[in-house]
Amino acid sequence: MRIISKSLKKLFLYFWLIVFALFMMGPFLWLVSVSLMPGENVFSFPPKIFPTFIDFKNYIEVWEFMDFFKYIWNTVVMAVIGVVLSIFFSCLTAYPLAVFKFKGRDTIFLLLVATMIIPAAAGLVVNYLTINALGLMDTYLGVILPSIISVFNIFLMRQAYMGVPLEIRDSGKMDGASEFRIWFQLIMPMVKPAIAVIGLLEFMAFWNNFLWPIIVLNDTSKYPIASALSFLNGQFSFNFGWIAAGTVISVIPIIVVFLFTQKYYMEGISGAVKG
Template sequence: MNRMKKTTIKLLKSIVIYFFLILFAILMMGPFLWLLSVSLMPGKNVFTFPPAIFPTFIDFGNYAQVWNYMDFPKYIMNTIWIAGAGVVLNVVFSCLTAYPLAVFRFKGRDLVFMLLVATMVIPAAAGMVVNYLTVKALGVMGSYLAVILPSAVTVFNVFLMRQSFMTVPMELRDSGKIDGAGEVRIWGQLMLPVVKPAVAVISLLEFQAMWNSFLWPMIVLNDTGKYPIASALSFLNGQFAYNFGWISAGTIISVIPIIVVFLFTQKYYMEGISGAVKG
């Protein structure tokens, strides 16, 4: 009898917990669901109250029209190039910076790390003027390098990789040194494979950040044909502000690649986050 009572109480607790979790998930997904609903209901007043979270009818007319108006394949390829290069540079530079901060013992190591972390409190907008002057001085204004270089490495990624490297047993590095391997080989062949989940995390975060980059590309790119997808969507907002269905459809198209990438990397993402927190 007591066992049945405990089972019933446990079941009720699970039901209550899952109810609130589902409710919280719906609240968090509310804006996205509303955007999706608007994109599937052409001609409907999007500012009615209460808002239509779920579409009352489905029509893909907005998607077909906005796809025909904008050259989505070109802008998506621009974004893939920018995001891909940004991810590669961030992974390489973040891992190279974090590795000595995690495993080497040298004077001033903690001070260097504290100074790096302290820069995270500086607003991103404050660095735009410096970044603009830098890319202009380098002579890369108007090219993809001007978009990529200011974000080639971020302090948060360095912090995350340092925490991950610190969880790796030092015996692994010592075994490589016994076999005669240099630090670069130890870093590339022994340490990096162990911290693959953390690499997946910074890759996903950087891919998302570069994919959603909006203002900076518009500042440094003179040719609108080189715009990434987020910047290109400003064309819809400027010329068709009254047709929110087009804007929502274009936004949904732009976020689909991020959702797909996250679905394929979510396992490594959770492992990397948990490993960094433990470290």
């Protein structure tokens, strides 16, 4: 009896796990199925849900039409520069907030919290004017600069620093190391998981960012992948197969990155909230 009820319970759990998985993954699987059936109309009724045949024509055609390598390369360049700078700035800024006692610390902290309530669109206008005034329109730096410092990342790093035992800093001081050396050689290695998390979060943000690059870049050949996809969707919304294939191409790299790094990523998310 017990064994039966146990395996029934398991069956019940797997049923719900699969129902949710279909709900979350189904749309992607359907997209793949559309991309593999050139000539099929997405808007025919009843819609084709499962592929009746498989043909990679859409992929070949859209790849020839749009130089995906270039857009992926643009994205990778922006993301890598952005991620490195972002890690550097967040790590430096968060450190004193976690370990030093100084006048104005609480004020700065409060100011940082307060910025999280501003509607994103409100900042866009002034940031656009700033980038324009700095002469950075139509440059990668103009795309990257506003997003390399994030209040969220500063909080995350601060939380990580607070978890480092004080003795480590003290031992560095005994040996007469400067604060900068203590930070770089003793503390930084201790917060590697948090660095991995902000690196990943930023990488995903850069990969998926579409609006700001469209605002800053005039030359569409400089677009990152998400902006290029939205451009393709605007220009060829009637060519479903191409757009489906393009979407699959744009989504796969980030999913692969996520799957390979999810261990750190998920640990980091939980670490970030625990504080």
